Amino acid sequence: MxxxxxxxxxxxxxxxxxxxxxxxxxxxxxxxxxxxxxxxxxxxxxxxxxxxxxxxxxxxxxxxxxxxxxxxxxxxxxxxxxxxxxxxxxxxxxxxxxxxxxxxxxxxxxxxxxxxxxxxxxxxxxxxxxxxxxxxxxxxxxxxxxxxRTPAVPEFACELDPAIRQLHSSGYRNPVQLRDGPVLVVGASHSGGDIALEVGGTHPTILCGRDTGQIPMRLESRRMRLLLPVLWFAAGHIMSLRTPIGRKLREEERNHGAPFLRVTRQDLAALGVERVTDRMTGVDGGLPVLGDGRVVDVTNVLWCTGFRxxxxxxxxxxxxxxxxxxxxxxxxxxxxxxxxxxxxxxxxxxxxxxxxxxxxxxxxxxxxxxxxxxxxxxxxxxxxx
Known part of the structure; x- marks a missing residue:
């Protein structure tokens, strides 16, 4: 240079x-x-x-x-x-x-x-x-x-009780960081699913957020290994800006979370993670409020809400x-x-x-x-x- x-x-x-x-x-x-x-x-x-x-x-x-x-x-x-x-x-x-x-x-x-x-x-x-x-x-x-790399956290996050431990996914490393007691994971795309499964092994956990779907088979499975060349081709040539389906998919991917990729709904249920498809909409008395008006008593909130x-x-x-x-x-x-x-x-x-x-x-x-x-x-x- x-x-x-x-x-x-x-x-x-x-x-x-x-x-x-x-x-x-x-x-x-x-x-x-x-x-x-x-x-x-x-x-x-x-x-x-x-x-x-x-x-x-x-x-x-x-x-x-x-x-x-x-x-x-x-x-x-x-x-x-x-x-x-x-x-x-x-x-x-x-x-x-x-x-x-x-x-x-x-x-x-x-x-x-x-x-x-x-x-x-x-x-x-x-x-x-x-x-x-x-x-x-x-x-x-x-x-x-x-x-x-600017964490996207709702403005009402500052209204949560200061005793509640709040972490964005960018600051989360492992469950040791969490306080004893229940965890609310906000955001149910692939990162939210992964983290909910991990913390669900040590804490009572609720995963809330819109259902973004899941892939039909395990990433590590033999069937997926056989399909990977086809999927890789499709990801580059069919799901592209050169096709109508690709242009539509771009809007979806840029504005909404991606589906579960490694974790499944069944994995979460087997571990006892409560899946709520309502979003967190606000705070009442220092506690999170979900879309159906339910107030959840938790000691930790993990924001898997992406970045701006x-x-x-x-x-x-x-x-x-x-x-x-x-x-x-x-x-x-x-x-x-x-x-x-x-x-x-x-x-x-x-x-x-x-x-x-x-x-x-x-x-x-x-x-x-x-x-x-x-x-x-x-x-x-x-x-x-």
Whole structure:
């Protein structure tokens, strides 16, 4: 990579052809394809260590796709092909991937603002030590995650009795964190089901939320193993933006929870987890209230309510009223040189899976290479003042 700090500019200004924001599976895949195309680029990530965005999940989390389908471009996942890697396995794989391809990742770098000056993008960053850095780039690829990292918790959560232990799924690690007594798990998609099953082994547990369905067979079953090639094909070619069913499914997946993937309703019932299809609607006397008016006396509430997109650091008119970027297959038509990758259902159902990151990143980089010629850093105009 070639970057050149220029004297006389605001603190530590650097000029680079392409900046990738985020070094998870989507950002690293973009970096791989940029490197193969000979582009000068840098990846910025807020974490100290590559893969920490996976290490922070709950201890028992495993992928819902087998290792055979979990590799990024140029490197298979190093595990038995029909095993389901754990979150630390994924984190270590990402770290090894970046090292293998010598991808230029800068950790502990928080992007505070992305703006535009004439034909170039300005990225304002800060480090853990409080130092500020400005990067000026010809292209920017935003790869900050599928659903953002701002926990989506209802406003009435603050009205719960302070004695109730509240955790969002992003802060949950294992049942040891919980107080003695009953648990209410709010949100019944695949993460809510997984966590409810785990805490149901040690605590009386209620799982509330809309029934999002469940897959018809076990992920680890022999029948599923036989079906996986067909399902993987369907996920990429039938459940895609090229088909009416895919376009309809994108709206569903982006706005509602996904079905149970590893846990079943029968699993929960066998463990004694109470399944309530009403949502939590409010608080009465410091206790949760469900949709039928029932007040539940619990000592813990686990919010498995997903995340909100958080793009308030992007100072550009590229976010729609629904909170999603105004992109087409990752490219932003109104802002040449600005791209997104790693979005939920960016091109197909595969986009949400680790193994789908590479294809979307390749599409983005192909567009970038075709439409934005590389610039020498000394040819990039300085930002106007």
């Amino acid at each position: 070639t970057t050149t700090p220029l004297s006389g500019d605001p603190a530590s200004t650097e000029y680079v052809d392409t900046v990738v924001i985020g070094a998870g599976q989507a950002g690293l895949s973009a970096g791989y394809h940029l490197a193969r195309n000979g582009r000068d680029f840098v990846l910025l990530d807020a974490n100290r260590r590559i893969g920490d965005n996976w290490r922070c999940h709950w201890d028992s989390l495993r992928l819902y796709s087998p290792a055979r389908y979990d590799g990024l471009p140029g490197m298979a996942f190093p595990a038995p092909e029909y095993s389901f890697p754990g979150k630390d396995d994924v984190a270590d794989y990402l770290e090894d991937y970046a090292a293998r391809f010598a991808l230029p990742v800068r950790g502990s770098t928080h992007v505070r603002q992305l703006s535009k000056d004439n034909d170039h993008y300005v990225i304002e960053c800060s480090g853990e030590d409080g130092t500020s850095t400005r990067l000026v780039a010809h292209n920017v690829v935003v790869a900050t995650g599928t659903f953002g 997109q958080s793009y308030n650091w992007i100072d550009l008119p590229v976010i729609g009223a629904d909170g999603w970027p105004l992109e087409e297959r990752g490219a932003v038509p109104s802002m040449p040189g600005l791209y997104f990758t790693g979005l939920a259902f960016q091109s197909s159902f595969r986009s949400m899976l680790v193994g789908g990151a590479g294809a979307d990143a390749r599409t983005v980089v192909e567009h970038l290479v075709a439409h934005r010629r590389p610039e020498r850093v000394d040819a990039i105009a300085r930002p106007s003042t």
